[in-house]
Amino acid sequence: MKIIAVVNNKGGVGKTTTxxxxxEYFSIIKHKKVLxxxxxxxxxFSNRYLKMEIDPYQQEGRIPPLHPSxxxxxxxxxxxxxxxxxxxxxxxxxxxxxxxYIDTLEISPSHSSKLLxxxxxxxxxxxxxxxxxxxxFLNLADVRSSYDMVIIDTPPSKGxxxxxxxxxxxxxxxxxxxxxxxxxxxxxxxxxWKSETxxxxxxxxxxLIGVLPNSFDRRGIIHKDxxxxxxxxxxxxxLQSKIARRLxxxxxxxxxxxxxxxxxxxxxxxxxxEVLLACQEIExxxxxxxx
Numbered sequence: 287m288k289i290i291a292v293v294n295n296k297g298g299v300g301k302t303t304t305x306x307x308x309x310e311y312f313s314i315i316k317h318k319k320v321l322x323x324x325x326x327x328x329x330x331f332s333n334r335y336l337k338m339e340i341d342p343y344q345q346e347g348r349i350p351p352l353h354p355s356x357x358x359x360x361x362x363x364x365x366x367x368x369x370x371x372x373x374x375x376x377x378x379x380x381x382x383x384x385x386x387y388i389d390t391l392e393i394s395p396s397h398s399s400k401l402l403x404x405x406x407x408x409x410x411x412x413x414x415x416x417x418x419x420x421x422x423f424l425n426l427a428d429v430r431s432s433y434d435m436v437i438i439d440t441p442p443s444k445g446x447x448x449x450x451x452x453x454x455x456x457x458x459x460x461x462x463x464x465x466x467x468x469x470x471x472x473x474x475x476x477x478x479w480k481s482e483t484x485x486x487x488x489x490x491x492x493x494l495i496g497v498l499p500n501s502f503d504r505r506g507i508i509h510k511d512x513x514x515x516x517x518x519x520x521x522x523x524x525l526q527s528k529i530a531r532r533l534x535x536x537x538x539x540x541x542x543x544x545x546x547x548x549x550x551x552x553x554x555x556x557x558x559x560e561v562l563l564a565c566q567e568i569e570x571x572x573x574x575x576x577x
Contacts, residue, residue, distance in 0.1 A: 296471030297442035300500035332395035347398025371397035
């Protein structure tokens with residue numbers, strides 16, 4: 287089972303858009319059984335597939351809707367409030383993914399207040415437990431037998447939740463805008479990748495897919511200059527593909543968007559062609575690694 291973590295400790299660099307593109311590419315185009323995980327308290331990835339509700343304990347936060355399998359009258363559900371999120375792994379709760387409009391894609395959504403609690407822990411013994419919880423969940427026999435791919439959206443930090451994702455992942459992808467502040471986040475994530483690589487045994491490598499230029503402005507020179515400089519500095523890490531700054535990506539995220547996925551647009555659509563090329567390059571880079 288391949289586990290792709292989409293990471294950058296800077297916000298607004300397109301992690302959620304990239305996560306959505308990958309989840310839909312592998313489920314719609316490649317017909318893989320995909321589990322999407324939303325580890326970001328902002329819950330934007332979850333909102334893409336579920337009607338998230340207001341979190342009563344967190345301003346502007348979101349909680350999952352009632353799970354379709356929940357029966358308030360069932361004896362087995364007496365101790366369950368009917369909501370399930372990936373944040374439950376940090377609190378000893380069972381995790382039940384939700385189905386989506388794509389038959390081969392399921393999601394375990396965010397829960398804002400619970401993820402923020404996990405992110406805020408400082409006691410060393412508790413932090414170490416947080417680090418290990420996602421790996422334990424993804425190594426469950428039921429999970430490994432149910433999915434081919436796991437795509438994880440992460441918060442804009444290098445805190446305990448992000449580190450738990452990195453420890454669980456088999457592959458890292460770093461989306462970034464080609465501007466100074468987001469590029470700083472690239473260096474932070476590469477340092478985290480190298481640290482995790484040194485920590486792991488040889489039989490359990492963490493592969494860096496690379497840096498995906500996102501919201502790329504093809505009309506100006508600023509993004510091109512930063513891309514060329516980064517490509518020169520780390521030629522093995524920067525992808526050739528670029529996701530351009532296009533309104534269509536925001537439109538695809540809107541409620542009731544038709545079609546609901548960029549991969550359902552006509553083949554001649556430039557945005558679809560662009561993301562297909564990017565996903566194919568990502569897939570090729572993944573296949574080039576031999577564990």
